[in-house]
Each structure stands twice: as C-alpha cells, then as structure tokens.
Amino acid sequence: MSDRTADAVSDFSRDFRHAATATGLIGGLLVGLTTTLIGGSWLAMPACGAVGMLIGQIVPIESSRGRIRNGLIRVLRGTRGLPFVVRLAFAVLLLAAVSAIDIAETSLNLAMQFYLFVLPIVLSAVLFGWRTALVTTLLCIVAVVYFAIPPRQSFAILSIWDGICVGAFVLMALITFASVNIQSGFAAIDEDQDSLLYE
Numbered sequence: 001m002s003d004r005t006a007d008a009v010s011d012f013s014r015d016f017r018h019a020a021t022a023t024g025l026i027g028g029l030l031v032g033l034t035t036t037l038i039g040g041s042w043l044a045m046p047a048c049g050a051v052g053m054l055i056g057q058i059v060p061i062e063s064s065r066g067r068i069r070n071g072l073i074r075v076l077r078g079t080r081g082l083p084f085v086v087r088l089a090f091a092v093l094l095l096a097a098v099s100a101i102d103i104a105e106t107s108l109n110l111a112m113q114f115y116l117f118v119l120p121i122v123l124s125a126v127l128f129g130w131r132t133a134l135v136t137t138l139l140c141i142v143a144v145v146y147f148a149i150p151p152r153q154s155f156a157i158l159s160i161w162d163g164i165c166v167g168a169f170v171l172m173a174l175i176t177f178a179s180v181n182i183q184s185g186f187a188a189i190d191e192d193q194d195s196l197l198y199e
C-alpha cells in the first residue's frame with residue numbers, strides 16, 4: 001500500500017475516533033443535564049461528559065477483520081462472542097447487583113439511583129453488544145420504577161413528578177444505550193478502515 005493511501009486511511013481512522021469521543025461527550029452531557037433537571041448536582045454534566053468520552057476510547061470493535069491492537073479490546077470482543085443467553089444472564093446479574101446496592105443503601109438521592117441503574121446499561125453495551133444492552137435497558141427502566149421511584153418496591157406512580165422522573169430515566173437510559181452503540185459503530189468502521197493497512 002502506498003504512503004498516500006496509508007495516510008488517507010490514518011486520517012479517516014482518526015476522524016472516526018474523534019467522532020466516537022464526541023458522541024460520548026454529547027451523550028454524557030445529555031445524561032448529566034437530565035439528572036441536573038431532576039435535582040442532581042450541576043457537576044453531573046461535566047462528569048458524565050468525561051465518562052462518555054472515556055467510553056468512546058474503550059468501546060470494543062465489532063468487526064471481525066483486521067488486527068486487534070489493544071488487549072482490552074480483545075477481551076471485550078471475547079465477551080461479545082458468548083451465546084446471547086449467557087450474555088443476558090450476566091446482564092441480569094449486573095442488574096441484580098445494582099438492585100441489591102440500591103436496596104441496601106437507602107440514603108441515595110434519586111439522581112444517584114439513576115446513575116446506579118444506568119451502569120448495567122453501559123456495561124452491557126460495552127461488554128455484550130447492542131441486543132443485550134437493549135434488553136438490559138428495558139429491564140433497568142422497570143427496575144427504576146420498582147426500586148427508585150417512591151413508593152419504593154412498588155410499580156405505583158402516584159404523582160406527576162414521579163411520572164416526570166420516570167420519563168427522565170427513560171430518556172437517560174435511551175441516550176446511554178444509543179450513544180454507546182453509536183460509538184461501537186464508529187469503532188467497527190474504524191477497524192475496517194484500519195485493516196486496509198494490513199491487507
């Protein structure tokens with residue numbers, strides 16, 4: 001491959017890495033803004049933005065072509081190769097662990113509970129792929145209504161504010177699901193382009 005082609009592929013690859021990072025930043029800022037609007041700290045916005053950017057740097061690559069340069073990505077790709085039922089079982093275990101923490105720690109405010117229940121969505125998307133993350137997102141929404149929205153351990157939504165809070169978590173969950181999966185798509189395109197260097 002000529003140097004000119006290698007430079008073009010390298011520039012293209014860099015653009016996709018920047019796009020994945022920007023997607024994470026925007027998704028994180030939107031999640032932080034959502035929790036700020038329901039009473040969370042304004043510091044949530046930059047913190048969530050930073051986490052989103054970090055996720056953009058470690059999102060696994062789904063493409064099967066090319067060389068794997070990063071050991072972490074190799075491990076993450078291996079978890080995505082597990083059978084769907086096994087991935088789903090691990091995701092449910094993540095959700096069960098988060099639910100147990102939420103039950104045990106009664107002093108968490110609603111914004112912190114929301115962050116706690118977003119964690120299984122992020123981990124499922126990064127570790128297990130979009131199908132598992134979609135199921136986890138739906139299960140997390142149900143878990144938030146049951147465990148976090150007062151009255152706790154009930155599916156009752158007794159006030160308009162409770163309905164707004166449920167809507168805020170649904171928005172957070174969907175933003176998280178979408179941004180991590182968009183980042184995975186950028187990473188897959190990036191590896192496909194990068195693999196041209198080694199063919």
